[in-house]
Amino acid sequence: VSFGNPERERSIVITGSMFCDLSHRSLIAVTGEDALEFLQNQLSSDVREVSGTRTQLSSYCSPRGRMLASLRVFWRDDTFYLNLPTEILAPTLERLRMFVLRARVSLEDHSLELVRCGYAGPDAGQELKQALGDCPAAVDDALQVGELTVLRIPGPRPRFEIHGPTGAVMKLWERLNVRGAPVGAAPWALLDILSGIPNIYPATADRFVPQMANLQMIGGVSFKKGCYPGQEVVARMHYLGNLKRRMYRLSAATDTIPKPGDSIVAAGKDTNEPSGTIVEAQLNPDSSGVAALAVLRIADAEQQQLRLWDAEGAKVTLDTLPYDG
Incomplete structure (x- = not known):
């Protein structure tokens, strides 16, 4: 989905301000006296740190320690x-409800109750402050402004999510419309890629331990909290230091966008045993091939002889992530 000019929308990612309808993502509302304790026992992050002024990335894992969902909590x-891709809303909500038992907690799909939009650009913070009177200063800060909840999220330039009732969000949208250009879901996903933020989709669910997707580097895993599904596997990998795969940002000279779950192979190796898996991919801002996030075998990534799909596929070049180094 785009607003009629996908190429222009991609270029805005690096040249100007943009706002995006985030209806391709869904919301799970968690309420009740035991809501905090319930989420603390289910998610990989320390949910006690979430407040009206603080948001965080997190994940929901299987007992094998593999991520069933990556999400943002506010x-x-x-x-x-819980803000997550719509494609994994139903299975995530169904599985979380299995563990409610006697807890005084309710989990509901609230995707239609709150409207969501994103705003990003070199002056996005200043422009939001002019429109609203205030703005979250640092990544993962949150702010309540009237009927709106504003979250600052990672991005190559200032980037924000805004949640609220239809009228309030539309009023803000109209004010920002004179400063930024509307874009579809693809440029917003491209910002996730450039920021090194992994999204889990059905094709990649239950495949990656959080550390394989760098979640421990971006605040999505706590090694000091108590138990949650898969915690023993996640902790063992952390304390034994035996991480053999991690997520990289890469580019490839192809106009065919790889899908989540597609393979990356190493030159001269058995293609039946791929070296990596695509997490997410989109066309580059300048349309020069694709940008992607992929979980790769570290030893193969260091050789830098990788190709998309098979031995005849497009050559892969590794790029840096904002939190590398």
Whole structure:
């Protein structure tokens, strides 16, 4: 989905301000006396740190320690919200409900209750402050402004999510419309790629331990909290230091966008045993091939002899992530 000019929308990622309808993502509302304890026992992050002024990345894992979902947690109106791709909403909500048992907690799909939009650009923070009177200063800061919840999220330039009722969000949208250009979902996903933020989709669910997707580097894993599904596997990998795969940003000279779950192979190696897996991919801002996130075998990545799909596929070049080094 785009606003009629996908190439122009991609270029805005690096040249100007843009706002995006985030209806391709969904919201799970978690309420009740035991909501905090319930989420603390289910998610990989320390949910006690979430407040009206603080948001965080997190993940929901299987007992094998593999991520079933990656998500952002925020707090609004006495409710915890889990923001995640719509494609994994139903299985995530169904599985979380299995563990409610006697807990005084309710989990509901609130995707239609709150409107979501994103805003990003070199002056996005200043422009939001002019429009709203205030703006979150640092990544993972949150702010309640009237009926709106504003979250600052990682990006190559200032980037924000705004959640609220339709009228309030539309009023803000109209004010920002004179400063930024509307874009579809693809440029927003491209910003996730450039920021090194992994999204989990059905094709990649239950495949990656959080550390394989760098979640420990971006605040999505706590090694000091108590148990949650898969915690023993995640902790063992951390304390034994035996991480053999991690997520990289890469580019490839192809106009065919790889899908989540597609393979990356190493030259001269058995293609039946891929060296890596695509997490997410989009066309580059200048349309010169694709940009992607992929979980790769570290030893193969260091050789830098990788190709998309098979031995005849497009050559892969590794790029740096904002938090590398």
